[in-house]
Amino acid sequence: MMQxxxxxxxxxxxxxxxxYLSTAPPVNVRDGLLIDNQTVLKEVLVR
Numbered sequence: 001m002m003q004x005x006x007x008x009x010x011x012x013x014x015x016x017x018x019x020y021l022s023t024a025p026p027v028n029v030r031d032g033l034l035i036d037n038q039t040v041l042k043e044v045l046v047r
Contacts, residue, residue: 009017
């Protein structure tokens with residue numbers, strides 16, 4: 001589902017998502033794994 005959404009993002013949208021992720025607090029997912037938004041952002045920018 002996220003791939004379909006990502007394909008519709010403009011450059012401005014991507015910039016705004018990156019700006020949000022760079023300041024958003026880390027979150028816990030499923031088994032308590034802590035997701036660091038800087039790590040996620042790095043993965044997004046590499047692709």
